[in-house]
Amino acid sequence: MKPDDKTPPKNSSYWDERFNEAGFAYGEAPNAFLRAACENIPAGDALSLCEGEGRNAVYLALRGFRVTAVDFSAVGLAKAEALAARHGVTITTVLADLADFDLGVQRWDLVTAIFAQPASATRQRLYSSLQQGLRPGGAFILEAKVEAHATANDRYPGAAILTQEIAPLSIALAQEQSHELNEGRYHVGLHDTVQILAFKHHAL
Numbered sequence: 001m002k003p004d005d006k007t008p009p010k011n012s013s014y015w016d017e018r019f020n021e022a023g024f025a026y027g028e029a030p031n032a033f034l035r036a037a038c039e040n041i042p043a044g045d046a047l048s049l050c051e052g053e054g055r056n057a058v059y060l061a062l063r064g065f066r067v068t069a070v071d072f073s074a075v076g077l078a079k080a081e082a083l084a085a086r087h088g089v090t091i092t093t094v095l096a097d098l099a100d101f102d103l104g105v106q107r108w109d110l111v112t113a114i115f116a117q118p119a120s121a122t123r124q125r126l127y128s129s130l131q132q133g134l135r136p137g138g139a140f141i142l143e144a145k146v147e148a149h150a151t152a153n154d155r156y157p158g159a160a161i162l163t164q165e166i167a168p169l170s171i172a173l174a175q176e177q178s179h180e181l182n183e184g185r186y187h188v189g190l191h192d193t194v195q196i197l198a199f200k201h202h203a204l
């Protein structure tokens, strides 16, 4: 974490405790932006960063993707596996801190970051490796909370900063909006978020 992160990230114990509560903190239904943004993306290898309890990974698996879900909450990933089993699909879970996680080389057809808000240094390192980690034509889908006046050294920057961090991916959509969320117990009501859909160019 950089010393100037305004809102320090929570550790894995915090998330384990949240996910130990009954039910699903952000619901069982996939994030609405993810669902809309991946509608025309062909199934392939998908990586879900900060997956949590599995709602998005399971949706992608049901869509035919081979899904790898990364998170540092063992409790969240156990619930993700149970949710996948309940829906009759398989997902691969990886218990890891994103600070130590590597996207690999031309490994993914889709990378998602839905309310994944790690420390700014971790985010910048990972997002700058998207071009390397995605296959040609591969997609990146993000929805994240935004804080007014956040800089690149904060955890909640807006579209202008995030689109720079994911360069040279080509931006199909990058928008900020205040909109109603209805995702489980913790994402309810009006939230300011940024939504991004971007692609790695096909090789010429």
Ligand SMILES: C[S@@+](CC[C@H](N)C(=O)[O-])C[C@H]1O[C@@H](n2cnc3c(N)ncnc32)[C@H](O)[C@@H]1O
Pocket (backbone or CB within 6 Å): 009, 010, 012, 015, 026, 031, 049, 050, 051, 052, 053, 054, 055, 056, 070, 071, 072, 073, 076, 096, 097, 098, 099, 114, 115, 116, 117, 118, 119, 122
């Ligand atoms: C707000 S929740 C979102 C969960 C899920 N993406 C969703 O939308 O339902 C944030 C998630 O990020 C995970 N997380 C936060 N920091 C992380 C890090 N440094 N490495 C891995 N996972 C992290 C937490 O464990 C938690 O599951």
